Amino acid sequence: MAHDLHDVAVKLAREAGELIVSRRAGHIEVANTKSSDVDVVTAVDKETEEFLFRRLQELCPGDGFLGEEGQVEQSTTGVTWVVDPIDGTVNFLYNMPHYAVSIAAVTGDPTPGSWQVEAGVVFNPVTGELFHASLGQGSFLGERRLQIAKPPPMNLALLATGFAYSTAMRREQVRILAELIGEVRDIRRMGTASLDLAAVAAGRVDVYFERTLNPWDHAAGELLVTEAGGVIAGIQGFAPGARGYFCRAPHTGYSAEGKDF
């Protein structure tokens, strides 16, 4: 089953990518804001989500859908598609070529920490990089199999992170970062959670940490990481998700503020 779901996710990620790149060639403006003035959505985000919802209804009738832009459908088959039509919307708005279509097929309760991710695809339609995985079948960039290497010592670790759309939460995140910045090689803030997770799977960063992520930001990417031999963790005993999300190689021994991460 995972293989079929994987093939559907790859096919639709590519189709959605073509739509996104064609629209990006034109004028893009903010259609609406969500949780704050800087949490933006464009008409292309909405159009792409509607496109993916319709295609999944055609190809996988009865499956559920959980989309960033509000499209929700209960599953009658046990499979739910968790979709971020354009992850890295601000990068897309600024025409910065670092955003992705993120599509995951999950079974069970479609909630982070409860779901089983069966297949995941993170596709950057500008670079053409297609990260994909299906449960138990490995994690890939195109045809290249990904395997997370032995982690460096913490002071040589490259850390990816991101910030919330809430000012108060950003200030808290920067406080934590102020502690970490002197403990690691450097940090990268690239603006797209799914591609940050893919970067861990591909060995382009050693650790990724972020708070206030949404399910659609990390559903596909977490399978990329675990199928490449990495681990994901939450913080303070919470499941990986909105309260905090780490991913990295296993057994790093990294810790900050007296807490392992």
Ligand code: LIP
């Ligand atoms: C984004 C995430 C990113 C985070 C941004 C935003 P969006 O998702 O991918 O990691 O730092 O604040 O949440 O809103 O572009 O789909």
